[in-house]
Amino acid sequence: MKINSKALKFGDNINTDIIIPGKYLTITDEKEMGKHAMDGIDPKFAEKSRGGTVLVVGENFGSGSSREQAPIALKNADVKCVVAKSFARIFYRNAINIGLPVLECSDLWADVQDGDLLSVTLEEGTIKNSRSGKVFKAQPLPPFILEIIQSGGLLNQLKQKQTTKKNK
Amino acid sequence: MNVIEKILSRASGEKEVVPGQIVDAKIDHAMINEITGYLVARYFHEAGAKKVWDPKKVTVVLDHTIPAPTAEAAEVHRIVRGFARDLNLPGFYDVGRGGVCHQVMVEKGNVKPGDVIVGADSHTVTYGGLGAFSTGIGSTEMTSVFITGKLWFKVPKIIRIDVNGKFGQYVGAKDLFLRVAREIGFSGATYMGLEFKGPTVKKLSVSSRLTLCNMTIEVGGKAGIVEPDEKTIEYVKSKTSEPFTPLYSDPDAEYARTLQVDVTGMPSQVACPNAVDNVKPVSELSGVELDQVYIGSCTNGRIEDLKIAADIIRGKKVNPRTRLVVVPASQEVFIDAMNEGLIQTFAEAGAAIATASCGACYGGHLGVLAAGETCLSTTNRNFIGRMGDPKAKVYLGSPAVAAASALTGRITDPETLR
Numbered sequence: 001m002k003i004n005s006k007a008l009k010f011g012d013n014i015n016t017d018i019i020i021p022g023k024y025l026t027i028t029d030e031k032e033m034g035k036h037a038m039d040g041i042d043p044k045f046a047e048k049s050r051g052g053t054v055l056v057v058g059e060n061f062g063s064g065s066s067r068e069q070a071p072i073a074l075k076n077a078d079v080k081c082v083v084a085k086s087f088a089r090i091f092y093r094n095a096i097n098i099g100l101p102v103l104e105c106s107d108l109w110a111d112v113q114d115g116d117l118l119s120v121t122l123e124e125g126t127i128k129n130s131r132s133g134k135v136f137k138a139q140p141l142p143p144f145i146l147e148i149i150q151s152g153g154l155l156n157q158l159k160q161k162q163t164t165k166k167n168k
Numbered sequence: 169m170n171v172i173e174k175i176l177s178r179a180s181g182e183k184e185v186v187p188g189q190i191v192d193a194k195i196d197h198a199m200i201n202e203i204t205g206y207l208v209a210r211y212f213h214e215a216g217a218k219k220v221w222d223p224k225k226v227t228v229v230l231d232h233t234i235p236a237p238t239a240e241a242a243e244v245h246r247i248v249r250g251f252a253r254d255l256n257l258p259g260f261y262d263v264g265r266g267g268v269c270h271q272v273m274v275e276k277g278n279v280k281p282g283d284v285i286v287g288a289d290s291h292t293v294t295y296g297g298l299g300a301f302s303t304g305i306g307s308t309e310m311t312s313v314f315i316t317g318k319l320w321f322k323v324p325k326i327i328r329i330d331v332n333g334k335f336g337q338y339v340g341a342k343d344l345f346l347r348v349a350r351e352i353g354f355s356g357a358t359y360m361g362l363e364f365k366g367p368t369v370k371k372l373s374v375s376s377r378l379t380l381c382n383m384t385i386e387v388g389g390k391a392g393i394v395e396p397d398e399k400t401i402e403y404v405k406s407k408t409s410e411p412f413t414p415l416y417s418d419p420d421a422e423y424a425r426t427l428q429v430d431v432t433g434m435p436s437q438v439a440c441p442n443a444v445d446n447v448k449p450v451s452e453l454s455g456v457e458l459d460q461v462y463i464g465s466c467t468n469g470r471i472e473d474l475k476i477a478a479d480i481i482r483g484k485k486v487n488p489r490t491r492l493v494v495v496p497a498s499q500e501v502f503i504d505a506m507n508e509g510l511i512q513t514f515a516e517a518g519a520a521i522a523t524a525s526c527g528a529c530y531g532g533h534l535g536v537l538a539a540g541e542t543c544l545s546t547t548n549r550n551f552i553g554r555m556g557d558p559k560a561k562v563y564l565g566s567p568a569v570a571a572a573s574a575l576t577g578r579i580t581d582p583e584t585l586r
C-alpha cells in the first residue's frame with residue numbers, strides 16, 4: 001500500500017482532547033467530525049489537510065481518552081497516515097481498528113517541514129521525503145495488522161470475511 | 169508471576185504467561201458509556217450482530233453529557249438507550265439512575281478481584297483498586313467483545329510501586345499518585361502496568377485505592393492494580409453474591425522496575441497546567457488565584473472525598489472571588505451525601521451542586537471554563553482545553569486542597585487553615 005501526500009507536522013504529546021475536543025464528541029456524522037480534527041491546536045487543520053496528508057508528530061501521540069472519534073476525525077480530515085516518534089496505547093489500537101495507518105519512526109520528524117511531499121510504503125515501513133531525498137525506515141506493520149488496514153478497518157474485515165463465507 | 173500475569177493466564181487458559189506474550193482472554197465484564205457506546209451501537213448493527221455474548225456481563229451508562237445539554241447529545245442518548253433496550257440489557261443506567269460509569273461499575277458489583285474487565289473509556293483502569301485487571305479499549309474492539317466475549321492482550325511489563333510511611337491528616341491517594349507521576353512522567357508507563365504495594369497501600373480504603381488506580385492511565389499505563397485483601401473482599405461481597413477467586417502476586421514475582429515512595433511528611437501535591445507530571449508541593453502555588461474549584465469525577469467524587477471536603481468547608485463560605493462546583497460521582501454517592509448532610513454543607517457555603525455525572529471534567533457542560541480562567545480540580549487530566557477553552561488553566565489536586573482553596577479563592581494548603 002503506497003501513500004503519496006504532503007506532510008503536516010506537530011510536536012510531542014498531542015492528546016485526544018487536542019485531536020477532537022470534548023465538545024465535539026456528540027457529533028454523530030463522521031464527515032462533520034473531520035472538520036474539527038486537531039481543533040485543539042490548529043482550527044484551520046481540516047482545510048490545510050484537504051487533498052491528503054501524512055501527519056508527522058512527536059512522542060506520545062494520542063494519549064488520554066479511549067475515544068475512537070480521535071482517529072475517525074483524522075481519517076475524515078483526509079489524513080492518510082500518521083507517523084509518530086511514539087504512540088499512546090489505546091490510540092494506536094483504535095487507529096488500526098478503524099483503518100488509519102500508523103507508523104512509528106523516530107528519525108523522520110527532524111527532517112520534515114510542513115508541505116514536504118512524502119511517499120510511504122506500508123509493507124516495507126519506508127517513508128521517502130522528496131524534498132530532502134532521504135528515506136526513513138519505520139517498524140513495518142505485521143501482516144495481520146496490514147490486512148486490517150487494507151480492509152479499511154476491523155469491522156470491514158469482519159464483514160468481508162462473512163460475505164466470502166456466504167459466497168463459498 | 170505477578171497478580172496481572174496470573175489474572176491474564178487464568179482468563180486465557182495458559183499455565184504461565186510472560187510480558188510481551190499475546191493472549192486471547194475471556195472477558196468477565198464489558199462497559200460502554202454514551203460517547204463510545206453510540207459507535208458500538210452503530211458498528212454492532214453494521215456487523216449484522218443480533219445478540220450480545222452474555223447480556224448480564226455488559227453495562228451501559230449515560231454519564232458524559234447528562235441530562236442532555238444539546239439536541240445532539242440527546243440524539244446520542246436516544247441511540248444508546250435504544251440499543252440497550254433492543255438487546256434487553258439489564259445493566260443499563262439512564263439519566264438519574266447511575267452516574268459516572270466507573271463508579272456505577274464498582275457500586276453495582278460488576279467488578280470482582282481476579283476479573284478481566286474492558287471498558288470503552290480510558291479510566292476503566294480504576295477497577296484495579298479491587299484487584300481486577302481492567303483497561304480501556306475503543307469502540308470497534310468493544311463491538312467485537314460484545315459479540316464474542318473475548319479480546320487479545322499483550323501481557324504488560326509491570327512497574328512495582330512500594331509505598332511506606334504515614335500520610336499527614338490532609339494527604340492521601342491523590343497526592344501519592346501525583347508524586348508518582350512526577351517521578352514516572354506522563355508517558356513513562358506506556359504499555360505497562362502499575363502495581364501498588366506496601367503497608368501504606370494496605371491501609372488505604374477501597375475508595376482511595378480506586379483513586380490511585382484511576383490515575384494510572386495518566387502516565388500511559390495499561391492497568392493499575394492493588395492486590396485484594398480483607399477490605400476488598402468485604403466491599404465486593406457487600407455488592408454482589410457472585411462467587412470469585414482472588415489472585416495475588418507470588419513473593420518472587422518479577423517486575424520491570426521498582427519504585428520506593430515514603431509518604432511521611434509529604435505535603436499535598438498539585439499538578440500544574442498542562443501536564444499531570446508537572447507536580448509541585450501545594451505551598452509553592454499558594455499565590456495562584458482561582459476562578460473555579462471543581463470537586464467530582466471518577467477520581468475524587470466518592471463519598472469519602474465529599475466528606476473530606478465538607479469537613480473543611482462546614483460553616484464557612486466559598487470565597488466571593490471564586491465559585492465551587494460539586495458533582496457527586498454517582499446517584500448513590502449523591503443520596504449518601506444528602507443523608508450525611510454534606511449536600512446541605514456545600515449548598516450553604518455557596519456551592520453549585522450538579523447531578524451525578526462527568527460534569528465539566530472533560531469540558532462537556534456543568535462548569536466549563538472561559539479563556540484565561542483558572543480552575544483547581546479534583547479530576548485527573550489538565551490537558552490544554554480539557555475543561556473548556558484552550559486558554560483556561562487547570563490545576564489538579566485532592567478534595568482537601570480543593571475545599572481549602574474554595575474558601576480562600578487561591579490555591580491553599582489545608583494545613584494552613586487549621
Ligand code: SF4
Pocket residue numbers: 231232268269270289291465466467525526529530547548
Ligand atoms: S469523570 Fe471525567 S475522567 Fe471520569 S469517566 Fe467521566 S469524563 Fe472520564
